[in-house]
Amino acid sequence: MIASPANPALSVTGVPRWEPAGPPPDQEVATLLTMAEDGAVTVYSGKVDYGQGIRSGFALEVADELDIAPSDVTVILGDTALVPHDRGTTGSASTRTVGTQLRRAAATARAALVDLAAPRLEAHATDIKTANGSCFVAGEPDRRTSYTELLARQNLSLTLTDDTPLKSRDNFGLMGRSARRTDAVGKVTGRAKYSRDLTVPGMLHGRILRPPSNGARLDRIDATRAERVPGVVAVVHDGDFVGVVAEREDIAEYAVSMIRAQWNETAEPASDWDLPSLLKEKAKEPVVLREDGDLERAFDSADHVIENVYYAPYIANSQMEPSAALASWEGDKLTVWCGNRAPFQERDLLASHFGLKPEDVRVIAAEVGGSFGTKTATVGLETARLARVAGRPVRLAYSRAEEFAWSTVRPAALMEIRSGFNDDGEIVAWDYTAYHAGENAFRGRRGADTPYDTKNVRIAVANSITPLVSGSYRSLGGAVNHFAREAHLDEIAFRLGIDPLVLRLRNLSHPRMRRALELAASRFGWSSREKSHGRGFGLAVGYDASSYAAECVELTVEPGEVKVNRVVAGFDCGLVVNPEGAANQVEGSIMMGIGGALWESIEFDGGRVLNPGFGHYRVPRISDAPDIQVEFVDNPDEPSTGTGEPGIVPIAAAIANAVRDATGTAIDRLPIVPDLR
Numbered sequence: 001m002i003a004s005p006a007n008p009a010l011s012v013t014g015v016p017r018w019e020p021a022g023p024p025p026d027q028e029v030a031t032l033l034t035m036a037e038d039g040a041v042t043v044y045s046g047k048v049d050y051g052q053g054i055r056s057g058f059a060l061e062v063a064d065e066l067d068i069a070p071s072d073v074t075v076i077l078g079d080t081a082l083v084p085h086d087r088g089t090t091g092s093a094s095t096r097t098v099g100t101q102l103r104r105a106a107a108t109a110r111a112a113l114v115d116l117a118a119p120r121l122e123a124h125a126t127d128i129k130t131a132n133g134s135c136f137v138a139g140e141p142d143r144r145t146s147y148t149e150l151l152a153r154q155n156l157s158l159t160l161t162d163d164t165p166l167k168s169r170d171n172f173g174l175m176g177r178s179a180r181r182t183d184a185v186g187k188v189t190g191r192a193k194y195s196r197d198l199t200v201p202g203m204l205h206g207r208i209l210r211p212p213s214n215g216a217r218l219d220r221i222d223a224t225r226a227e228r229v230p231g232v233v234a235v236v237h238d239g240d241f242v243g244v245v246a247e248r249e250d251i252a253e254y255a256v257s258m259i260r261a262q263w264n265e266t267a268e269p270a271s272d273w274d275l276p277s278l279l280k281e282k283a284k285e286p287v288v289l290r291e292d293g294d295l296e297r298a299f300d301s302a303d304h305v306i307e308n309v310y311y312a313p314y315i316a317n318s319q320m321e322p323s324a325a326l327a328s329w330e331g332d333k334l335t336v337w338c339g340n341r342a343p344f345q346e347r348d349l350l351a352s353h354f355g356l357k358p359e360d361v362r363v364i365a366a367e368v369g370g371s372f373g374t375k376t377a378t379v380g381l382e383t384a385r386l387a388r389v390a391g392r393p394v395r396l397a398y399s400r401a402e403e404f405a406w407s408t409v410r411p412a413a414l415m416e417i418r419s420g421f422n423d424d425g426e427i428v429a430w431d432y433t434a435y436h437a438g439e440n441a442f443r444g445r446r447g448a449d450t451p452y453d454t455k456n457v458r459i460a461v462a463n464s465i466t467p468l469v470s471g472s473y474r475s476l477g478g479a480v481n482h483f484a485r486e487a488h489l490d491e492i493a494f495r496l497g498i499d500p501l502v503l504r505l506r507n508l509s510h511p512r513m514r515r516a517l518e519l520a521a522s523r524f525g526w527s528s529r530e531k532s533h534g535r536g537f538g539l540a541v542g543y544d545a546s547s548y549a550a551e552c553v554e555l556t557v558e559p560g561e562v563k564v565n566r567v568v569a570g571f572d573c574g575l576v577v578n579p580e581g582a583a584n585q586v587e588g589s590i591m592m593g594i595g596g597a598l599w600e601s602i603e604f605d606g607g608r609v610l611n612p613g614f615g616h617y618r619v620p621r622i623s624d625a626p627d628i629q630v631e632f633v634d635n636p637d638e639p640s641t642g643t644g645e646p647g648i649v650p651i652a653a654a655i656a657n658a659v660r661d662a663t664g665t666a667i668d669r670l671p672i673v674p675d676l677r
Contacts (some may be wrong), residue, residue, distance in 0.1 A: 003164060003315060004520075005083070006050075007155070008034035008035060008036055008042075009035055009036060009037045009151035009152075009153075009154040009155065009156065010035040010109055010112065010113075010135050010151060010154060010158065010364065011031055011034045011035075011156070011157055011158065011161060011582040012031070012032050012033040012034075012105040012109055012158045012159075012160055013029050013031050013032060013106050013157065013160065014029060014030070014032050014070060014101065014104075014105065014159065014160030014161075015027050015028075015030070015087055015088060015159070016027070016030050016032070016046065016098075017097050017098065017100075017101045017129045021647075023157065025083075027300065028085075028086055028107070030044070030083075030084035030085070031044055031061075031084070031116075031556050032044060032084065032101065032102060032105040032160060032672070033102065033105040033106060033109060033153060033593070035064070035109060035147070035451075036151070037151045037153075037154070037473055038148055038151075039072065039133055039147040039148045039151065039307075040072060040074065040145070041062060041063075041068065041070070041073045041074070041106075042070055042073075042074045042075075042076060042083060043058060043062055043073065043075055043076070043102050043105065043106075043237055044061075044076050044083040045058065045073070045075070045076070045077055045083055045084065045086065045094075045098045045102070046078060046083045046084055046085055046086025046343065046344060046560075047086055047089045047094045047098055047185070047370060048077055048078040048080065048088075048089045048305055048339075048340070048341050048342075048365045049077055049089075049367075049368065049633070050089065050319075050339065050368030050369070050370055050371040050375075050646050051368065051369070051370050051371075051588075052094070052342060052583065052585060052643075053181050053183075053268065053332070053530070053578070053581045053585070054077075054089075054094045054095065054099070055075045055077060055181075055182060055183055056070075056099070056179065056180075056181040056182045056581065057094075057099060057577055057578055057581060058073075058075045058096055058099060058102055059073040059075050059182055059376070059519040060174050060175060060179055060366065060578055061095075061099050061102060061103045061106070061175060061575060061577055062102050062103065062105075063106075063174055064102050064103075064167065064172055064173055064174040065106035065107045065166065065167055066106045066109060066130070066133075066176045067130040067131050067132065067133065067173065068132070068133045068147075069108070069311040070174065070182065072133070074567040075231075076194065076324075077088075077133045077303075077365060078343045078363075078364065078365025079080055079343070079362070079363075079364045079365065080343050080347045080361070080362055080363045080364070081362045081364075083113060085344050086098075086342075086343075086344055087342065087345070088341050088342025088344070088345055088346070089341040089342065089372065090341065090342070090590075091545055091642065091645075092544070092545035092547070092641070092642020092643060092644045092645045092646070093514075093545065093642065094242040095203070095577060095640045095641075095642075095643070096545075096546065096557070096574075096640050096641045096642060097632075099577065100166075100639060100640065101160070101642060102164050102574050103167075103512075104160055104161075104164045104166065105160055107164050107165065107166055107167070108158050108160055108161075108164050109158065110130060111148055111164070112127045112156055112158055113130070113135060113147055114130065114135055114166075114503065115448055116135075116150045116154075116264055117135035117145050118490075120145050120149075120150070121135065121136075121137055121144070121145060122145050122489075123137045123143070128313075130411075130426040131664065132673060133146060134136075134138065134146045134147065135147075135150065136205065139358075141409075142424040144625040147237040151484035153496075156552060158228070158255075158276055158561045159605075159647075160554065162339040162422040162578075165518070166586050169575070169636045169637075170248065170580075174293060174635070175392045175575070175577050175578070176576060176577070176579070177578075177579070178578060178580035179246075179580065179581070179582075180577050180578045181581065184369075184469050186248055187367070189409040189521065192323070192367045193367055194321055194339065194366055194367045194368070194369055194396070195321075195323075195324035195325055195326060195337055195338050195339045195366045195368075195395075195397070196321075196322075196324035196397040198326045198366060198395065199326075199395070199675060200326065200328060201277040201393075202392050202393060202394045203253045203326070203392070203393045203394065203395055204233055204245045204246060204247060204386075204387075204390055204392050204393065204394045204395075205241060205243065205245070205246055205247070205248060205249040205251075205395055205396075206243055206245050206246075206382070206383060206387075206393065206394045206395065207241065207244050207249070207252035207253050207254060207255070207256045207396070207397035208241075208242070208256070208382055208385040208396070208402075209242035209244075209256050209259050209261060209499060209583075210402065210405070210406060210472060211240070211263050211265075212263055212265060213263075213265050213606055213607035213608045214467065214469060214608075215265070215266050215268075215607055216263040216264060216266065216607070217224075217240055217263065217266060217319050217357075217411030218239070218240045218242065218261060218262075218263055218264045219241060219262045219263060219264050220262040220297055220380050221237060221259065221260070221261045221262075221667045222259070222260040223235045223237065223242075223258075223259050223260075223276065224263075225258040225259070225260070225577050226244060226256065226259045227365075228394075229246070229248040229251060229254060229255040229258060230251070231246045231248060231249060231251035232244060232245070232246045232255045232385075232508050233245045233246055233247065233390050233392070234253075234389050234390050235255070235259070235388055236385065236389045236390075237530065240386065241382075241385065241414075242259065242261070243256075243382065243385070243386050243396075244256050244258065244259075245386050245389070245390040245394055248467040248510060249397070249584070256364065256645060257264070259581055260454060264605070265606070267604075268467040268607065269606055270465070270604040270606070271604060271606065271658075272313060272314070272358075272601065272602065272603050272604055272605075275314075275412055275437075275467070276311045277671070278464070278465060278501070278637055279410065279413070279433050279435040279436075279437060279464045279465070280416075280464070281463035281464075282464055282465045283435045283462040283463070284441075284462050284463055285460060285462065286433055286442060286462035287445075287460060287461055287462065288436075288458065288459070289445060289448060289459040289460065289461060290308060290416065290449055290450060290457055290459040290461045291450075291458045291459075292455065292458075293455045293456030293458050294394050294456055295457075297430055298420055298428045298455075298456035299418070299419075299420045299429045299431075301428070302420030302421055302422060302429055303421065303422045303423045304361075304402075304420070304421050304422070304492075304495060304496070305418065305419070305429075306418070306491060306492070307417065307418045308417050308460045308486035308487075308489075308491060308494060308535035308655050308666075308668055309414065309415070309416050309417075309420045309668065310414070310416075310417070310480075310483065310487060310488070310668045310669065311412075311413070311414050311415070311668070311669040311670070312349070312413050312415075312480040312483060312484075312596075312652075312669070312670045313601040313602065313670065314409040314410060314411070314412045314437070314468055314470070314601070314602040314604070314609050314672070315409060315410045315473070315596050315599070315600040315602060316404055316407075316409055316602055316617060317372045317373055317374040317407065317408070317409070317410070317600060318368045318372055318373055318595075318600075318614075318619050319369060319370030319374065319375070320369045321339065321368065321369025321370055321399040321403075321520045322340070322397065322398065322399065322402070322403040323339065323374075323375050323378075323379040323397075323398045323403060323407060324337075324339065324379065324395065324397035324398060325337065325338035325339075325379045325380040325383040325395070325396055326338070326383065326394070326395040327383040327386070327387040327390075327393065327394055327395075327396075328387060328393035329472075330359060330386075331385055331394075332356060333360045333361075333362075333398040334356065334360065334361045334362070334384055335361075335362045335363075335364065335384065336350065336362070336364070336380045336384060337363075337364045337365075337366050338363065338364075338365065338366065338375075338379060338380045338383075338445060338554045339365065339366060339367075339368040339369070339375050340363065340365065340375055341368070341371050341372065341373075341375055342376075342378060343363040343364070343365050344363070346376075346380050347361045347362070347363045348361045348590035349381065350363070350380065350381060350384055353381060353384075353618045354384070354388070356392060358460060360367060360657040363380070367629075371383055372470030372472075372473060372474045372592070373408070373410075373471060373473040373474060373476075374407045374408045374471060374473075374653075375407070375473065376407075376408065379396060381555065382396055383395065384397040385548055386559055391532060392576035392654055396648065397565055400612075400613050400614070401612040401613055402445065402612075403613045404602075404609055404612035404613060404617065405497070405608075405609040406469070406610070407469075407471075407472075408420075408469050408470060408471025408472065408529050409469065409471065409473075409602055410470070410471075410480075410596075411436045411437040411438040411443060411444065411466065411472035411473075411477065412436075412437045412470075412473075413434055413435065413437065413477060413480045413481075414434070414435045414442065414468075415433070415434045415435075415480070415481065415483075415484035416432070417430075417431070417484060417488045418430075418431040418612055419486070419598050420605045421496070424506075424572070425492075425493075425496055425498050425501065425503050425506045425507070426506065427452055427454045427492065427503070427507050428454065428455070428456060429454065429456045429457075430450055430452070430454045430456070430457045430458070431457075431458045432450065432457075432458065432459050432460070433460045433462070434460070434462070434477070434480075434484070435462050435463075435464045435479060436460075436461065436462070436463055436464065436465055437462055437463070437465065437467075437468075437470050438464075438470035438471075438478050439463060439466070439468040440463065440470075441461065441463040442460045442461075442476075443470075443472065443476040444462075444463060444476075444477040444481075445461045445541070445546060446475065446477050446481070446544070447475065447476075447477060447479070447482050447542070448461050448477070448481045448535070448650055450485060451508065451513055451541065451543055452489075452504075452507040452508055453508065454511050456509065467606075467607055468602065468604060468609070472497055474589060474644070474645050475544050475545075475645040475646070476649045477548065477649050478542070478544045478627075478645070478648075478649045479593060479596065479648050479649050479652060480652075480670075481637075482540065482649040482650055482652070482653055483561065483597075483652040483656065483670065484539035484543045485634050485653070486541065486542070486650060486653030486654070486657070487653050487656045487660075487666075487667060487668065489503060489504060490538070490653075490656075490657040490660060490662050490667060494660070494666075497621060498645030499540055500538070500657065501517070501521050501526055501539060504517060504539075504541060505517070505518075508541070509665060512548045512572045512633070512635070512638075513541055513543060513548040513550070513572075515548075515570070515572060515633050515635075516541070516548045516549055516550040516571060516572045516633055517539075517541050517550035517570060518570070519549060519550070519570035519633055520550040520552050520568050520569060520570030520631065521539065521550070521552060521567050521570075522569070523629060523631050524539075524552035524554075524566075524568040524629075526539065526552055529554070531661075534556050534557050534558065534662055535554070535555070535557075535662055536554075536555055536558055536658040536659055536660070536661035536662025536663070537552070537554050537658050538552070538553045538555075538653075538654045538656065538657030538658030538659070538660070538661055539552045539553065539621055539650075539654050539657065540650035540651070540653035540654040540657060541552065541649035541650055542624055542646060542649035542653075543640060543646065543649070544642065544643050544649050545642025545646055546574075546641035546642060546644050546647040547571060547572060547573040547574075547641040547642050547643065547646040548571070548572040548633075548646070549570065549571050549572075549586075549646045549647055549649065549653055550569070550650065551567055551569045551570075551590070551647075551650045551664075551669055552567070552568045552653045552654065553566070553657075553658045554566040554568050554658065555626075555655065555658045555659065555662065557659055557662040557663055558664070558677070559676075560673070561673060561676070562598055562625075562655070562672060562673055562676070563667045564594055564598075564626040564655060565626050565627065566626055566627045566628075566629075567626050568627070568628075568629070568631065569586055569590065569629070569630045569631065569652075569662075570631050570633065571586055571630055571631065571632050571637050571643075571646070571647065572632070572633035573632070573640060573641045573642065573643050573646070574636070574637075574638030574639050574640050574641045575634055575635075575636045575637075575638065575639060575640045576632050576636075576640070577640055579632065582630075582632070583632075583642045584645045586628075586630045586643060586644040586646075586647035587628045587647075588629060588647075589644065589645060589646070589647035589648035589651075590628055590647050590648070590651050591625060591665075592620075592648055592650035593648040593649075593652055594624065594626075594649070594655065595618070595619045596622045596670060596671065597653055597655040597656065597670060597671060597672060598620075598655065598671050598672050598673045599618035599619070599652060599668075599671050599673055599674075600618065600619060600671055601674070602617075602618065603616075609625075615635075616655075650672060655672065657671075659672055663676075665677075
């Protein structure tokens, strides 16, 4: 654990910001940045880096504002005992919220250092510049003093204000240039420690007895044989929760297999075959998100009206690292190391379950090997329950099969679209209703609205049954909503014989999205594309996390397979802090979206996952990776917005449209490859 300086020479405090709209209500002032007398800088955030590179990004932003090296900045993330409260690492919000606030904290510290330097250098503060960890008089670089000299014997406490000026683009020394990630070497050499790598003295290993299907209830149990296995420390039985704690992981796994249990399976008798119809049949009343104009009159006057239904199945988050946690009790105080993307939510859940004060629970985020919306508090709670009974620290690590069967999945969705349009391509009416699996209606609303200029619009979203445990996924419901809308746009273009790019530009006046589309089409060479047998081209636009994306795809369709050869993305995320890091995020989301578009689908029957592993669940392989070209719209005057999710929202539709272009067959359900003829 990295400890913050006990008596920092300088500290900056403020109300933590983790929502784009502003500071959350009722949050206490927290330490955001400290500087030690030796000039070392430490910044604090409740966010978690699970591969997106925010640790490097925060260090880069702070270093640039302070005119120091990124290596002089330590970033502490996701330790509830040290960092400001945070709702979780979601919504591609880290850079656009916490990143900006940490820049302001660094700018506040820099201003204080300049004020300290002014009398020492016998100059006015407005005449003092900073560089390389020093203050100097403009035009007289030899009249300088280091931050270390200025901070000696200081005890400055500064308060952050939202009007603290930040550096302009012209004064950037680091931001806007590609930089190596600070954690890259540790991750590729194995020095980085993930939850399943952690050990503490006296640690035991846990294993959970899983029910045969989601929702099954335990009727009877006989753990006699398990208790007799050498090395077993305890068999924990509390209601439907059954687990084994042992000296070794293999012993715990064997002992669980020795438990005899009888379950009452009560899962919804649904399967991946009949889920599309059930989503609409058992949906709650749709919530109308927008209703403009006069739809029926617009449909009556339209030259053409078409209706289509689109479907996207459950898919797994399938991150590289399965869930794991380590829990340790000291009296009534609990510490949990885990890969949860929301450490404070986990802390509060653990405190509630065990009847503790939140301050008596500490959650520490270890290195995280991907999440994309899963890795909830479940594994941490299970581990803490085992450790409390065992009286010793316990580590619990999911197998790959457990991760597939018992972690959350992206909700399946059924989308109905009715559109009215004229011969010239103007879309005059748009009626969209989506049915998303799961109790959280908010997930399905993301990306449901249309960005096009249609005056007569109705957007409605309903949540419906979910035979599996659905949860968050990269862009929530944004990717599937975009798939339906953008595939439908190509149906309109096909019906009218209009180029899909021309149709979109005809109906799209949003300046940032339009620029992203024009940039992608230009770099792709859309106007000069050449058709050949089995070769298809497609494009789509999207928006998410206040960013705008457009993607053009070239692919080849072969018997029973699709090969994506090339993707060009036009991307507007405002100020790009680290171009290489931002491009990596877009590339990763495109690759993830390729899997959902072409192959990925959870097969299930009656609450049982039938393909719980990569042997039967196809994800993109390295041989599937196309040439991906990410082009950023030059828009530095806009604040930084999300890069981790927007890239995934257009890609499935762009691929579907390219397959339609190659085969002449419209694509209305995912994944595409299993239905190829």
